[in-house]
Amino acid sequence: MAKVSPARPIGSRGLPESMRSQGVACSVSESCPKDARVEGDQVSEFRWILERDDPETAARLGQVSTAHGSFETPVFMPVGTVGSVKGITPWEVARSGSGILLSNTYHLYLRPGMEVVRALGGLHRMMSWKGAILTDSGGYQVFSLSSLMKLEEQGVVFRSHIDGSKHELTPEKAVEIQETLGSDIMMVLDECPKPDSDEEYCRRSMALTTRWAKRCLAHRRSANALFCIVQGGMHAHLRRAHAEELAGLPFDGMAIGGLSVGESKELMMEMLAASISKLPTNRPRYFMGVGRPEDILKSVALGVDMFDCVLPTRSGRTGLLFTWNGEISVKQAGYRLKDEPPDRDCGCPTCRHFSLGYLRHLFVSGEMLAAVLNTTHNLYFYQDMMRRVRAAIAAGKYKDFLEERLPMVARKHAP
Amino acid sequence: MAKVSPARPIGSRGLPESMRSQGVACSVSESCPKDARVEGDQVSEFRWILERDDPETAARLGQVSTAHGSFETPVFMPVGTVGSVKGITPWEVARSGSGILLSNTYHLYLRPGMEVVRALGGLHRMMSWKGAILTDSGGYQVFSLSSLMKLEEQGVVFRSHIDGSKHELTPEKAVEIQETLGSDIMMVLDECPKPDSDEEYCRRSMALTTRWAKRCLAHRRSANALFCIVQGGMHAHLRRAHAEELAGLPFDGMAIGGLSVGESKELMMEMLAASISKLPTNRPRYFMGVGRPEDILKSVALGVDMFDCVLPTRSGRTGLLFTWNGEISVKQAGYRLKDEPPDRDCGCPTCRHFSLGYLRHLFVSGEMLAAVLNTTHNLYFYQDMMRRVRAAIAAGKYKDFLEERLPMVARKHAP
Structure with missing residues (x-):
């Protein structure tokens, strides 16, 4: 019962045929030619196929294809925050079985900055990673790492945690930065409320996240995939409502955000289940920032397809x-x-x-x-x-x- | 004009035939069996063959064979101070072309200590290094890193730079520790005088180093190679005398020590040349702790066969x-x-x-x-x-x- 992600029909992204599916012929091996560097400027074509539903749980098997290779889901994405998985060469990351990794827009935007990434041929070529890359929007780090100066309809103004310099991040800019990075899967800019935020705050925040998500969709100029993010704090009915609302928009995949931020494991799983209950079955689901092995195994049973976490590297x-x-x-x-x-x-x-x-x-x-x-x-x-x-x-x-x-x-x- | 190192005839070291030349069949590669660990307790058989003299300089080409593989000289040995080349896996060290590395007796003796090295099967197996290992005697670090408490005929008493604990190092103990490590090439305990030491001090120190070298020879129980060390401070005639004296003893190789310790490059090269002038041609010469690429290239021209330095790793x-x-x-x-x-x-x-x-x-x-x-x-x-x-x-x-x-x-x- 294979289903194709219907976000948009494949091949309708207004790009010349010659620019599509430039596969990477050279794998990392001894037989590699001398210059084994990764080509820049590849075009992403995202596709997720649901291959099998588990009969007794909500677990599902799927397959993602991108311009930077295919991988099966459920998948775990190691984290390469500033464009390197700390201490590990990209070929060792690939040998471990990773077909996709996550990198952080906030960090890369501040250092080395977009001028450098552009000069070095985009993120894949710069870090010599032949697999796929998912980038977050930078929003989470703006709220957690920087000194936030102003949150308003237009976006957020913040000061860099590195040098105190002032920057603005809007939904449009988040998409532009991720397109410059050459991310295969981009994330919308969202607001992630604190776990103790009340219903009224979460409702307003959720509505803002939806408006920002629509602005991201409207601003996308590339063939890169774009995922939205379900929020709603620790309020199950808000999470259901947000999931339902976002499901009506043509995103390539749906992330569950704002969890694993200090709440109990029981509450986290309850909120995850509430979010998933209203998500479409025909698009991949990404549980952001999770987690420990036992959390991943349980979340798969609820129907999660994608995970990322700093735990294996930081530990x-x-x-x-x-x-x-x-x-x-x-x-x-x-x-x-x-x-x-x-x-x-x-x-x-x-x-x-x-x-x-x-x-x-x-x-x-x-x-x-x-x-x-x-x-x-x-x-x-x-x-x-x-x-x-x-x-x-x-x-x-x-x-x-x-x-x-x-x-x-x-x-x-x-x- | 091949010459065999005559230190002692090969095969006369009182070990049963079955214990000799246990080659390592498994190279580090993808086709390695699952448990790719290195065997412990191998017996070293050291041999150096002079293959060719350069016609216009004193440079020479040679070949060393040990129980842990062969390599050609002139050779550079990367440094794995505490049993790891900092940040680099042993298979990457091997892939770079290294057939031998250096490890520091002083550091390993203090941490993890000989009980641990013994339990983990010796240094080769512990650090999963299939190539040869040269260990220093620990003397240099006792003089440079620890707080030295007493230097006398018997040996040196010092306090650990890690925890202040008190230890004694004698020529006999230096050999025992290196035999426990399973070193392919052991170094004698020596005293390394400061570069500004006067002739009288250097003469006495040199004599002590010779007596210690003889005690190391007498105490060796293994088939591991043992190298002596030419000292003599910054006094060319002392260096020539010391080299001549040590050349009469059955060491497997001759090191030049006490240089690159703060003196000028010109003086270093002058002392090196003086030391080499009285060394036999049929044994390998090891210039300890050197150095920069240009120092190595010049020293090769003077007839040096072996080098080690932290420079490539530290830099x-x-x-x-x-x-x-x-x-x-x-x-x-x-x-x-x-x-x-x-x-x-x-x-x-x-x-x-x-x-x-x-x-x-x-x-x-x-x-x-x-x-x-x-x-x-x-x-x-x-x-x-x-x-x-x-x-x-x-x-x-x-x-x-x-x-x-x-x-x-x-x-x-x-x-």
């Missing part, structure tokens, strides 16, 4: 490893003499080559390689987890999978 | 790139919009994939990937330089090579 730097035997804190003294990999069954380069005792030594010695090896493992683990998730849905057995795997990832590993 | 972290077009400081504003690799002719992963503009962005943003990519380039550059050095000697044209290349590496690259 790698702080010495936390995710495994099917639970979470490992490498610094524990109990691992000191342990000549065993973090996970015997893991095929990642870290587990194939190194012992917990060595990883502990690197971490307590403050060696940069600790962050590199831990992050590499976590990236592989997250992709392995998503592969297993997809295999379970493909087999129509996601419920059994969830029951078996949820307790495994949620526990802590003791030395 | 990578501080944003300096070595190229055949000169030294590049990536942070310079002039590289901001530069969509060109650091060196068009370099085959390293960094130059093949990234622009100077992007490397500058990563560096000024404090991204860890900056250090990883810069260090990777520098490791490849140093190995490429040594490959060209060897090719020039093999062709009998080292003098022309030196005249052509020396000005290229010594200059600064401007944006």
Whole structure:
């Protein structure tokens, strides 16, 4: 029962045929020609096909195709905030199984800035990433990182967290920046209310987010996909209403935002379910900024298709490893003499080559390689987890999978 | 005119035949079995063959074989101080062309300590390095990093720079620690006098170093190679005398120590030449802690076979790139919009994939990937330089090579 994302018919985006589907012929490998750099200025063509619904849960298997390759959903997107997945080469990110990563518009807009990105051939070429890229709108960081100066109908005025310089971000500008970056999937500018915001505030904020979303749609000049964002705070009926309203607009996909911002896990899941209940089945659903392995496994069962989170990369730097035997804190003294990999069954380069005792030594010695090896493992683990998730849905057995795997990832590993 | 290092006849080291030459069958590649870890407890068999003398300079081409593989000399050894080349996986170090790296006994002895190294199967297995390892004796760091408490005939007593704990290092203990590490090439404990030490001090220090060197020889229980160290401060006649004295002892190789410690480049080269003038031609010569590309190129012409230095790795972290077009400081504003690799002719992963503009962005943003990519380039550059050095000697044209290349590496690259 394959369904095509109906946002707009493929091929109607007013671009000459010669500019479409410039696939990347050269994969990252030893046989690569000497100059293995990524071509700039590629045209994105976004398509999502629903391949299978799980019979006992709301989980779904799908496939996304873009001008920068295809990948299956549910998918996890590692985060490359300022145009690099911290400490990891793009070919190692690709080898881990990632077909798409997320990068942050706010950070890239401030540094290196659009003049540089343009001169370096767009974000894909600049960071040498051959896969797809999703960029956020920058709104979330304006609200959380910068000193916000003014929020009004037109947009937001803020000061940079780097140098205090003054900037304005409007829905139109958010789209323009993301088009300059060459993002395969762009996000609309939205306002993300605090978790304790009251109904009245959330209702007004939601309405603003909808008006901004429409302005983003109207301003798009490229073939890049554009996703809207469901808000509504911690009010289930507002979330349902917002999802319903946005579903009527021709977005390529629907994100659920404003969650995992400090509320309880129960409330987060309740709000997620409320949002999804009114989303169309024929477009991909992206749960922004989530999350821990157990949150991802549960959210897939509710029908989420896309995830992103800094957790595997940030935890790698702080010495936390995710495994099917639970979470490992490498610094524990109990691992000191342990000549065993973090996970015997893991095929990642870290587990194939190194012992917990060595990883502990690197971490307590403050060696940069600790962050590199831990992050590499976590990236592989997250992709392995998503592969297993997809295999379970493909087999129509996601419920059994969830029951078996949820307790495994949620526990802590003791030395 | 091949000559075999005569230190001792091969195969006479009192070890059962079954323990010898356990080659490492599995190279680091995609076809590696799942558990790609390095075997512990391998037995080193050291051999150096002089393959060719350059007709117009004192440069020589040679080949070293060890239980952990072979490599050609002149060779550059990257430094993995505490058991990791900072930020770089061992397979990337190997891919850059390194067949041997250096690790620091002082650091490893203090952290993780010998109990851990033993439990993790020795240094090769612990750090997953299939190539050869040379370890220093720890002496240099005792004199430069720790608070030295007592220097006497027996050895040195010092306090750890990490936690202030008290330790003793003797020639015997230096050998034992290096044998526990499983080093392929061990260094004798020596005293390294300050560059302004007077003749009398240097003469006494030199004599102590000789006595210590003999105690190291007498205490060796393994088949690991052992190199002595020529000292003598900044006094040419002492250096000649020390070299002559040590040449009479059955060491597997001869190091020149106590240089590049603050003296001028001219004086350093003069002392190097004095030391080498009395060294035998049939054993490898290792110039410790050197150095810059131009220092290496000049030293090769004087007959040096082995080098180590933190420069390519440390400079990578501080944003300096070595190229055949000169030294590049990536942070310079002039590289901001530069969509060109650091060196068009370099085959390293960094130059093949990234622009100077992007490397500058990563560096000024404090991204860890900056250090990883810069260090990777520098490791490849140093190995490429040594490959060209060897090719020039093999062709009998080292003098022309030196005249052509020396000005290229010594200059600064401007944006």
